Amino acid sequence: MDTSPRLAHPVTRRRVVIIGGGFGGMTAARCLRDVDVILVDRTNHHVFQPLLYQVATAALSPGDIAWPLRTLFRSQPNVRVVMDDVISIDRTTRVVRLRDSAPIGFDALIAAPGSRHAYFGHDEWEAYAPGLKTMADAIHLRERMLRAFEVAERQRAETGAQDRLTFVIVGGGPTGVELAGSLLEIGRKAMGPDYPNLRLDDLSIVLVEAGSRILPGFDPVLSARALAALERMGVTVKLNKPVTAVRIDGVMLGDEWIASTNVIWAAGTKASPLLNTLGVDQDPCGRVTVQPDLTIPGDPWIFVIGDAARCIGKDGTPLPGIAPVAMREGRYVAHLINQELAPEQRVPFAYRDRGMLATIGRAQAIAQIGPFHASGPVAWALWSIVHVFFLIGLRNRVRVMFEWTWYYLTFKPGARLLCEQPAVPPTSNHASAPTGVDRKSLRRAA
Amino acid sequence: MDTSPRLAHPVTRRRVVIIGGGFGGMTAARCLRDVDVILVDRTNHHVFQPLLYQVATAALSPGDIAWPLRTLFRSQPNVRVVMDDVISIDRTTRVVRLRDSAPIGFDALIAAPGSRHAYFGHDEWEAYAPGLKTMADAIHLRERMLRAFEVAERQRAETGAQDRLTFVIVGGGPTGVELAGSLLEIGRKAMGPDYPNLRLDDLSIVLVEAGSRILPGFDPVLSARALAALERMGVTVKLNKPVTAVRIDGVMLGDEWIASTNVIWAAGTKASPLLNTLGVDQDPCGRVTVQPDLTIPGDPWIFVIGDAARCIGKDGTPLPGIAPVAMREGRYVAHLINQELAPEQRVPFAYRDRGMLATIGRAQAIAQIGPFHASGPVAWALWSIVHVFFLIGLRNRVRVMFEWTWYYLTFKPGARLLCEQPAVPPTSNHASAPTGVDRKSLRRAA
Numbered sequence: 001m002d003t004s005p006r007l008a009h010p011v012t013r014r015r016v017v018i019i020g021g022g023f024g025g026m027t028a029a030r031c032l033r034d035v036d037v038i039l040v041d042r043t044n045h046h047v048f049q050p051l052l053y054q055v056a057t058a059a060l061s062p063g064d065i066a067w068p069l070r071t072l073f074r075s076q077p078n079v080r081v082v083m084d085d086v087i088s089i090d091r092t093t094r095v096v097r098l099r100d101s102a103p104i105g106f107d108a109l110i111a112a113p114g115s116r117h118a119y120f121g122h123d124e125w126e127a128y129a130p131g132l133k134t135m136a137d138a139i140h141l142r143e144r145m146l147r148a149f150e151v152a153e154r155q156r157a158e159t160g161a162q163d164r165l166t167f168v169i170v171g172g173g174p175t176g177v178e179l180a181g182s183l184l185e186i187g188r189k190a191m192g193p194d195y196p197n198l199r200l201d202d203l204s205i206v207l208v209e210a211g212s213r214i215l216p217g218f219d220p221v222l223s224a225r226a227l228a229a230l231e232r233m234g235v236t237v238k239l240n241k242p243v244t245a246v247r248i249d250g251v252m253l254g255d256e257w258i259a260s261t262n263v264i265w266a267a268g269t270k271a272s273p274l275l276n277t278l279g280v281d282q283d284p285c286g287r288v289t290v291q292p293d294l295t296i297p298g299d300p301w302i303f304v305i306g307d308a309a310r311c312i313g314k315d316g317t318p319l320p321g322i323a324p325v326a327m328r329e330g331r332y333v334a335h336l337i338n339q340e341l342a343p344e345q346r347v348p349f350a351y352r353d354r355g356m357l358a359t360i361g362r363a364q365a366i367a368q369i370g371p372f373h374a375s376g377p378v379a380w381a382l383w384s385i386v387h388v389f390f391l392i393g394l395r396n397r398v399r400v401m402f403e404w405t406w407y408y409l410t411f412k413p414g415a416r417l418l419c420e421q422p423a424v425p426p427t428s429n430h431a432s433a434p435t436g437v438d439r440k441s442l443r444r445a446a
Numbered sequence: 447m448d449t450s451p452r453l454a455h456p457v458t459r460r461r462v463v464i465i466g467g468g469f470g471g472m473t474a475a476r477c478l479r480d481v482d483v484i485l486v487d488r489t490n491h492h493v494f495q496p497l498l499y500q501v502a503t504a505a506l507s508p509g510d511i512a513w514p515l516r517t518l519f520r521s522q523p524n525v526r527v528v529m530d531d532v533i534s535i536d537r538t539t540r541v542v543r544l545r546d547s548a549p550i551g552f553d554a555l556i557a558a559p560g561s562r563h564a565y566f567g568h569d570e571w572e573a574y575a576p577g578l579k580t581m582a583d584a585i586h587l588r589e590r591m592l593r594a595f596e597v598a599e600r601q602r603a604e605t606g607a608q609d610r611l612t613f614v615i616v617g618g619g620p621t622g623v624e625l626a627g628s629l630l631e632i633g634r635k636a637m638g639p640d641y642p643n644l645r646l647d648d649l650s651i652v653l654v655e656a657g658s659r660i661l662p663g664f665d666p667v668l669s670a671r672a673l674a675a676l677e678r679m680g681v682t683v684k685l686n687k688p689v690t691a692v693r694i695d696g697v698m699l700g701d702e703w704i705a706s707t708n709v710i711w712a713a714g715t716k717a718s719p720l721l722n723t724l725g726v727d728q729d730p731c732g733r734v735t736v737q738p739d740l741t742i743p744g745d746p747w748i749f750v751i752g753d754a755a756r757c758i759g760k761d762g763t764p765l766p767g768i769a770p771v772a773m774r775e776g777r778y779v780a781h782l783i784n785q786e787l788a789p790e791q792r793v794p795f796a797y798r799d800r801g802m803l804a805t806i807g808r809a810q811a812i813a814q815i816g817p818f819h820a821s822g823p824v825a826w827a828l829w830s831i832v833h834v835f836f837l838i839g840l841r842n843r844v845r846v847m848f849e850w851t852w853y854y855l856t857f858k859p860g861a862r863l864l865c866e867q868p869a870v871p872p873t874s875n876h877a878s879a880p881t882g883v884d885r886k887s888l889r890r891a892a
Binding site (some may be wrong): 025043044045061063064068071072074080081082083100101102134136139145150154156157191193194195196197417418419 | 515520526600641642
């Protein structure tokens with residue numbers, strides 16, 4: 001007797017639950033037909049993650065690279081969006097449990113909850129060295145960066161001297177490299193003119209990598225070119241330097257100490273802890289090792305895709321956690337569900353290399369698509385075209401292409417807003433004499 | 447002997463301190479010449495307040511209507527921007543005290559700290575009924591609004607029923623009227639299609655006014671037209687109904703109770719408490735009663751302008767707290783300082799009525815400029831042109847005009863982002879049976 005769970009009674013429509021509104025989940029939802037889809041995400045929007053580092057460095061605003069999920073699926077009445085946290089997946093009863101809503105039953109499940117960065121057993125470092133994975137992360141980092149400039153400016157205006165303004169980025173993968181380049185550019189070109197007291201030679205960006213080269217997923221020649229480009233821009237790159245300690249005022253790299261109150265973590269990978277509730281094998285990063293058809297062992301209608309899945313590619317190594325992979329996987333599983341293909345009818349998932357891109361500043365990038373390599377402005381132009389193309393929907397593409405061109409030209413100052421901190425009520429002391437006042441500021445006193 | 451404080455020794459440049467980067471302070475800074483200017487603001491940006499209600503209703507993003515002060519003054523090297531809170535003003539020693547920075551001495555002071563709303567002695571109501579004066583307020587209100595829709599949608603999806611989604615706006619002045627109209631429009635037109643489960647007839651917007659008509663600063667005929675327009679849109683307007691109590695779940699208007707967890711306060715005026723440290727006469731709203739040359743009594747080089755000042759106009763009534771008034775006052779005091787005019791040489795400040803405008807939704811408005819009255823789409827077109835014209839700088843005008851046209855056409859979905867709430871770590875319970883689960887959701891259980 002065939003004990004594999006069947007899809008539901010043919011009279012009622014099948015229901016597919018998708019966990020996660022990122023590239024994988026969103027693409028699957030767009031491709032599913034003739035089923036009821038419930039898409040659960042803890043935020044109400046889809047983030048274009050490749051550009052998240054630009055929100056973190058105040059080059060773009062959140063609304064430029066994120067779209068409400070409800071609006072994206074407005075024209076697909078079979079897709080319902082639920083904004084909530086998934087607490088656990090119950091395979092036996094075929095139910096996902098949510099934090100605030102009632103549990104949701106499913107016929108098929110697509111788990112695409114993504115991943116975060118990892119602190120290699122030192123989760124306490126997160127308080128001093130936040131990461132960059134969600135929009136909330138990006139907004140937090142942006143605020144830290146803007147306040148750091150304000151404090152340095154004030155310090156210099158008051159004392160004439162200034163501590164070196166140092167930013168440390170841990171992790172030489174694409175996120176770290178792109179953050180480093182963008183931070184340096186925004187710091188010097190967009191903000192420099194706004195801070196006349198800051199000596200921007202005192203702005204220091206340090207990129208720290210534990211391995212022997214940055215961008216290890218790329219060809220070594222391209223890694224070397226990227227390294228040269230970063231150093232020409234003025235970023236200090238430290239290779240073969242794993243972080244051994246993180247404190248509120250700096251990081252330790254073995255016996256080297258870097259003083260900084262602006263540390264950003266862009267290293268390591270840890271898949272969503274939600275996957276632990278599936279009860280299947282996971283790799284050290286927490287990713288689920290999936291079958292050739294992207295299912296979990298023993299259940300042909302529970303799929304794991306995107307950064308949360310460990311899927312072995314043609315060359316025997318796991319596929320990278322990048323958007324094109326997640327999108328292809330989403331399309332694949334949607335097809336299996338649409339066609340109601342039984343396990344023995346399914347062709348294994350195969351990913352045709354669509355290449356990788358990483359930017360280094362406003363007009364530089366490296367690109368690698370199969371044997372094709374490019375670097376410099378050509379690669380950057382390619383990066384721009386590809387990213388816009390990947391965007392969902394023609395209407396969005398046209399709009400965003402126009403907006404980004406405009407923002408590129410104007411350095412989009414509206415992205416650099418800081419709101420006030422809680423106000424202290426003033427005291428009424430118009431009759432009292434000043435105390436402990438800096439003598440320099442009294443030169444106008446009567 | 448002339449005991450009035452003189453400007454400083456002619457060898458050193460005079461220093462002018464401006465408190466507040468709103469319309470008054472910013473205009474003064476732009477007009478001052480040959481002096482050192484220090485502009486202190488508790489945020490780092492200037493907000494275009496007339497459109498703040500659109501950020502609150504997620505029609506625009508923060509970055510669309512705010513510009514970093516540093517960027518605005520980039521081309522004026524005599525202006526230095528300090529981001530801090532002013533705690534007190536010491537007239538005797540001619541020093542302003544700040545929260546985090548060293549005190550700053552001044553030769554001339556322009557206090558333009560603005561005003562907030564007022565709770566008529568019930569400051570405890572603010573926790574349940576926040577107001578709308580700063581960008582932080584707008585972002586907070588926006589989040590409340592978006593979450594309210596999400597919760598209502600979820601409720602309806604789970605139970606089939608739905609509490610009426612009611613928003614109460616207290617205060618029938620321009621802010622309240624504009625909020626009401628925008629909320630209704632965004633709720634029905636932009637968000638309606640995104641919430642298929644919500645019956646938007648259940649969306650109720652109630653505008654509450656203590657007086658006998660809304661927009662009391664306008665001609666009664668225009669007030670009546672605005673009221674008719676709001677009611678045609680679907681807003682419920684309650685006149686002659688002062689609020690007597692505010693609770694977490696609603697408001698009391700005498701003996702009428704309105705249940706609502708979404709109350710917005712747009713009534714009353716209270717000038718910045720900072721002014722208390724000046725030790726001069728203030729009206730019941732806290733505004734400083736200024737001399738004909740906008741100075742405080744007994745000090746010809748301390749000015750108060752904008753919403754913080756009570757300046758009597760030609761007709762014997764105080765000038766309204768609107769942007770054109772603040773800008774004219776800023777220009778006037780800058781001229782006095784530039785020319786170093788002694789008190790006896792100064793012409794009293796005179797404000798030529800530049801009219802008032804208020805919008806009611808996307809294509810309706812009322813306008814009143816002297817004897818000229820207009821309402822409907824004509825007034826709205828005028829409103830748009832005037833607001834764009836008021837914007838600082840040609841470059842900004844062109845850019846913003848383009849952007850707002852685009853946003854108007856597309857309802858700018860990117861403004862409607864919600865970030866996640868803190869996540870709850872999932873439990874590993876794949877073997878346990880479901881408990882307390884809604885029977886309807888179990889229809890797919892094995």
